[in-house]
Every structure is written in structure tokens, then in C-alpha cells.
Amino acid sequence: MKSISASEYASILGTRIVLVLEHQEDSDFKIILDKNVDPKTFVKKCWRHKLPIIVKNRSLYCSKEFPFDRKKSFLDALYEKYGNSSPLISSLNLKNGKQIEFCGFQDIKSLQADFQRLKIVILENLQISSVDTEVDHGSILSGVQKLNLSSNLLNSMNDVLFLCSQLPSLNQLILDKNKYLSLDEFNPKFSNPQVSSLFLRDCSIRSEELGWIQKAFPCLNELFLDYNDVELNSNCCLMSTETLSLSYNTHLVTADLTSFPVFERTKWLNISFNNISDLNILPLENMQYLSFLDISGNNINSWDQIALLQTLKSLKELRLSLSKLHDKTDETRMLVIARLPSLMKLNDVSISKSEREDSEIYYSSCIRKFVLENEISKADTLDNIEPIWRYIWKKHGLSEPEFYRIQKIDKKPGVIKDNIIRDVCVSCSEGNEHVVLQFHQNWTVLSVKALIAFRFNLRAFETIYQFKGQEDKCFRIIDSTQDEKQLYELPFTITEVRISPKDCVGDISRSE
The missing domain is CATH 3.10.20.90 (Phosphatidylinositol 3-kinase Catalytic Subunit; Chain A, domain 1)
Known part of the structure; x- marks a missing residue:
């Protein structure tokens, strides 16, 4: 949505929209909805609340005097949610004559109103569009460690950085679904080294903006960039954080990354649903700290690709679409487990000692059948196809496979x-x-x-x-x-x- 030439960002009944003035002489705004919003459902909802939405030529319009949701500043939303002094109901009478008493909620509300005691602040989908730059937020929220500003109308990263710079205890910042957030006018003086975890999922982040993120948050250990437009290439500046999530970035890998300094410090990596079909383009040799990998939803459909993961000596957990390798997922799970000796959990299910032993024995029987059917005559040939087979044979003390022997017939002419x-x-x-x-x-x-x-x-x-x-x-x-x-x-x-x-x-x- 950041690519749209917008006149204004707004919200109608909690649904975030972009307002575009197609011509200067127009008296109505054209409404641009997010791709995940169904236009028919949105229009029905507006009409049900008697809001004057105009439908014309399959497009939606509204007047400049339309009653949009009231935009709020950060402090407005904070006081609205946590500082409301109106009394809560103490009891509720049911039709059958019984009464429900609410105990303790008033105490919780009074504790929340003491902002100095708050450690977690969640201001999600409250139409926040700005931050009060003349207020010392640190004196109000001195103890906040986690701040969630998801699904709001924020459009300036400088406002967010200014706010975070005043919160000395802040270590986790969540900005998911702020689709209008812009880093084009980034102010380098706002640096937040105290923030170690950053969520920017579904914020239309582009590859060229990753450099600004690195400067604004130089000490990140966790970075979540799912559902964006990130593309890894030679011009991309992607920090090597310990936890990195990049799922649903359709064009994530378009070049060979084996020579790029990415994922070197990464221990937890999610690159699911990115149309990846060849793991050779990843710098697997440099990813020796990696213990968790999610490659589910990609086009990994050959055992050669699974064999490449044997390079990751520290790999303990793997998420993988088993059905891409074979229809019989139970057998496929056993063969994946056998091929990756260091694995402790597959698709979030722990691997027991007995399951590993059964998987390796089943793998050995498949290898014997494979040797016979493909007439493999040398152990060296099998090493190139299945490099893990010797480890399993030695571990279980198995007899060597019966390699194919070619019978030579020596003919004697004349006899x-x-x-x-x-x-x-x-x-x-x-x-x-x-x-x-x-x-x-x-x-x-x-x-x-x-x-x-x-x-x-x-x-x-x-x-x-x-x-x-x-x-x-x-x-x-x-x-x-x-x-x-x-x-x-x-x-x-x-x-x-x-x-x-x-x-x-x-x-x-x-x-x-």
C-alpha cells in the first residue's frame, strides 16, 4: 500500500483504508482497501451502520465529510485503554435468577492505571496515527518492556523511533500490520540499542529499507519480517540476527546467496512459503549455528535437497512439507529422520530414541532394495547418492549391502x-x-x-x-x-x- 499515491490514511469501523483524490476538482475520495478485505462485506457493514459509502463503477468512494474513525495519538490510546476511571460492573443478574459477581477486576484496572507499574503495553488496532513529540514518555512508562502497536495508522517510523528512544526498559517492539509505515525520511539520530526483538510483519517492508532498520535497531537478536516484499540479493543489507523470520516473501531468494554474508549468526530461521526449490543457493556451509529451520510450503521435492541439510551439524528442529517428497508421509518422516542424525524434532513432534532406531532400520532396508533395483556395483557409487548410509550401517552393525556383480562370459572362438x-x-x-x-x-x-x-x-x-x-x-x-x-x-x-x-x-x- 505504500506504493499508492495517497491523500490520507484513515479507518472506517476498524478497517484501515487509503483515501486517494484522483483529481483536484473531485469532491469525493476513492477508497482503496487492503487485499485481504472483502469489498462486499465491507460495504454491507458500512450500510448496516448507515454510513454513506458510494459504489460507482465497481469502485468505492466517500465524501470529504465522511465520519471516519477518530484518529488518536499514542497518549490518547494509552489513557483510553489503561487510564479509564469509569467503574466496572460488579455483578450481573441472569434470567434464571442467579447472580454473577466480578471479583478483583476493579483492582486490576486500578493497577493498570498506574502507568509506572506497566511492563507490557498492548495498543492494537486503536487508530493510532501519531506520537506526541512534546511529551516525555519515559516519565510515564518507565518500566515498559514490551510494546505492541500492531494494526494502527502509523505512517512515520521517526515517530516510532522517537517514542522508543524515551523508553529505556523497552526490549520488544511489535509493529505488525502497520501497512503505511514509511522509512523514507529516516532520522539517524534516533537509535534504539535497548530493543532486541522487532516485529515488522505485513508492513510492506522493501529490501532497500533493511539498512535503515539496522541503523535504528543496532542490537537486534530477533527480527520478524514475514509477509513483506523483501528480496535477498547483492544490494540487500540484511543483518544476521540469531532469530530471523522471512516467510511469505514471494521473491525472497532470486540470486545465489552462497557468497553473501547472511545467516552466519542465525540460530532460528523461517523461510517458509517462498517458492524455494533449490537449497544449493543458500550459504549452508556458513550456517553452522543454525538449530531451527522452517522450509515448509516450498517446492522441496527431492531427497537430494534433504541430503544438503546434512551440512547443518547443529540442526535440531526442522519443519518440512513431507507430502512434497512422497504421498506416504509416515514413511517419508522415517526417511527424513534417518538422513539427519542430529535432528531432535520434525514438524514440531519430538523424535524418540525408538523412532530413530526404527527409522534407520527402515532406511537400511530401502537402501538394500535401491542397490538391487538400480544394479549398483560399488560402495563408492552409493556414497555419492546416499552419503549417510555408512554411518547407519556402522551404528547398527549391519552387513554390507549385496552389490550387483556383473558376470563375464569368456567366449572361445571355434569351440x-x-x-x-x-x-x-x-x-x-x-x-x-x-x-x-x-x-x-x-x-x-x-x-x-x-x-x-x-x-x-x-x-x-x-x-x-x-x-x-x-x-x-x-x-x-x-x-x-x-x-x-x-x-x-x-x-x-x-x-x-x-x-x-x-x-x-x-x-x-x-x-x-
């Missing part, structure tokens, strides 16, 4: 038996699983046993192999005496192989 490949049906007595594999006739029995053991995830030396041929010819290999023989050296051509654990040898014999 027929060395160039014959046959399809062989291999079946397992447990689970009734069977598969057709291609065996080369110059392979050794040991090579065949190794290939079958790998395919069925068995131990070769604990397995019995029964080779069958045509006309029900068969023989069983229990020991290693036949291992060095090549397939063409066997007494018949193999068409089927049955495998079973050694403790089932008696059952097999009886079945035959």
Missing part, C-alpha cells in the same frame, strides 16, 4: 560348447519362488552357485543345490568336490536347479 547359453529354471523350496536365469555352458558349478545365492539372498555354503536334466536325471551337490567342474562336463544338460537350506535335506529326500 561350440564355449558359446552355448541355456535358459535354466531356478526354484527355491521356501516361498515357492522361481526364476529363469541364463547359464553359459563354460561356467563352473561354483559360479552358478554364487549367482543363485546372490539372486535369492542366501549363503552359498549353507544351501543345497539339486541339478535336474531331461528324463528326470538329477544329482545333488552338498559339498565342494564338484565346484570346479564346468557345466558342459556334467553327465547331462541342466534344465532346472532346486535350492533349499541344508536343514531341509531330509524333507527333500522324503519328497523324492
Whole structure:
């Protein structure tokens, strides 16, 4: 709204508006509503209170004599809320004859009227538009530590800075939803080093105004700039506070920030709902103090992006849109937990010791399946894809994944038996699983046993192999005496192989 050429800022029935005089000869103001205000609801509300709002060509107008809400100074609002001496009701009679007595509220009101005792002052949505510059506010509110001036009509930051400079105990200032607040005429003499926490949410703050904020509040530890127009780039002067919230700044990250001195001291960071799809543009290497990160509502939809967060060694709490990674959010939560060993809380839910163990075991089973399906043959290849897998294997004492092995066939030109490949049906007595594999006739029995053991995830030396041929010819290999023989050296051509654990040898014999 600060970009509108406004004649005046005002309020109607508590709704803040901008009044624009389109032409000098016009007798009516054009009313500009905030984007969050429904025009139809606003007009109905005005008409219900018999206020003369004019609707013309889909626009709203009012006369210069319109009964706007009375604008107030800071002191007017303070005395109205905390200094009212009118007596409160002491009791209330109900229709059923019972009576409710209000005890203690008059005492609270009298204590609030003693401004020197106030530590928290909340003057929200009271149409405050100015600060009395000729009044010593420090003598009136000497003990105030928290001041909330949200949703008012303040349009000069200098007025706010003047007020804060007179409050020596003030450490938290809330100016949310003061959409007309301007820093264009900032007076550098008003510096407020005592303020450590500043809220400027939904105030139409632009990137070029961040430098003025830093000069006005040089000792900030907490800065909240949600719902603004902040854009981080080389020209942006953003202080590295310990707590920093930048959600709903649609164009927040438009450049690579890896070389910028931002977020270096930040421990708590909220960059949710900013259309971020690649975390590589953030200076993750420099964010080693970060313990809380909120990236929910962004376009983080790949596990490569989650792996980048392993750089943040101090990360304890994470907020993340799990559904962006996978539809099954329960499984996704487990895989995120396994990939980030330092994490203690995910989406505001604490991670128990048992949940972490279950997540890491589930992750290991997914990795084994991934290795098999993608035919990964080397541990180094898996390191590049999933760098955390070795940590989990070592932590739980797991056996190494069965990496894919490529069987080489050495063909000898001119020798027929060395160039014959046959399809062989291999079946397992447990689970009734069977598969057709291609065996080369110059392979050794040991090579065949190794290939079958790998395919069925068995131990070769604990397995019995029964080779069958045509006309029900068969023989069983229990020991290693036949291992060095090549397939063409066997007494018949193999068409089927049955495998079973050694403790089932008696059952097999009886079945035959």
C-alpha cells in the first residue's frame, strides 16, 4: 500500500483504508482497501451502520465529510485503554435468577492505571496515527518492556523511533500490520540499542529499507519480517540476527546467496512459503549455528535437497512439507529422520530414541532394495547418492549391502560348447519362488552357485543345490568336490536347479 499515491490514511469501523483524490476538482475520495478485505462485506457493514459509502463503477468512494474513525495519538490510546476511571460492573443478574459477581477486576484496572507499574503495553488496532513529540514518555512508562502497536495508522517510523528512544526498559517492539509505515525520511539520530526483538510483519517492508532498520535497531537478536516484499540479493543489507523470520516473501531468494554474508549468526530461521526449490543457493556451509529451520510450503521435492541439510551439524528442529517428497508421509518422516542424525524434532513432534532406531532400520532396508533395483556395483557409487548410509550401517552393525556383480562370459572362438547359453529354471523350496536365469555352458558349478545365492539372498555354503536334466536325471551337490567342474562336463544338460537350506535335506529326500 505504500506504493499508492495517497491523500490520507484513515479507518472506517476498524478497517484501515487509503483515501486517494484522483483529481483536484473531485469532491469525493476513492477508497482503496487492503487485499485481504472483502469489498462486499465491507460495504454491507458500512450500510448496516448507515454510513454513506458510494459504489460507482465497481469502485468505492466517500465524501470529504465522511465520519471516519477518530484518529488518536499514542497518549490518547494509552489513557483510553489503561487510564479509564469509569467503574466496572460488579455483578450481573441472569434470567434464571442467579447472580454473577466480578471479583478483583476493579483492582486490576486500578493497577493498570498506574502507568509506572506497566511492563507490557498492548495498543492494537486503536487508530493510532501519531506520537506526541512534546511529551516525555519515559516519565510515564518507565518500566515498559514490551510494546505492541500492531494494526494502527502509523505512517512515520521517526515517530516510532522517537517514542522508543524515551523508553529505556523497552526490549520488544511489535509493529505488525502497520501497512503505511514509511522509512523514507529516516532520522539517524534516533537509535534504539535497548530493543532486541522487532516485529515488522505485513508492513510492506522493501529490501532497500533493511539498512535503515539496522541503523535504528543496532542490537537486534530477533527480527520478524514475514509477509513483506523483501528480496535477498547483492544490494540487500540484511543483518544476521540469531532469530530471523522471512516467510511469505514471494521473491525472497532470486540470486545465489552462497557468497553473501547472511545467516552466519542465525540460530532460528523461517523461510517458509517462498517458492524455494533449490537449497544449493543458500550459504549452508556458513550456517553452522543454525538449530531451527522452517522450509515448509516450498517446492522441496527431492531427497537430494534433504541430503544438503546434512551440512547443518547443529540442526535440531526442522519443519518440512513431507507430502512434497512422497504421498506416504509416515514413511517419508522415517526417511527424513534417518538422513539427519542430529535432528531432535520434525514438524514440531519430538523424535524418540525408538523412532530413530526404527527409522534407520527402515532406511537400511530401502537402501538394500535401491542397490538391487538400480544394479549398483560399488560402495563408492552409493556414497555419492546416499552419503549417510555408512554411518547407519556402522551404528547398527549391519552387513554390507549385496552389490550387483556383473558376470563375464569368456567366449572361445571355434569351440561350440564355449558359446552355448541355456535358459535354466531356478526354484527355491521356501516361498515357492522361481526364476529363469541364463547359464553359459563354460561356467563352473561354483559360479552358478554364487549367482543363485546372490539372486535369492542366501549363503552359498549353507544351501543345497539339486541339478535336474531331461528324463528326470538329477544329482545333488552338498559339498565342494564338484565346484570346479564346468557345466558342459556334467553327465547331462541342466534344465532346472532346486535350492533349499541344508536343514531341509531330509524333507527333500522324503519328497523324492
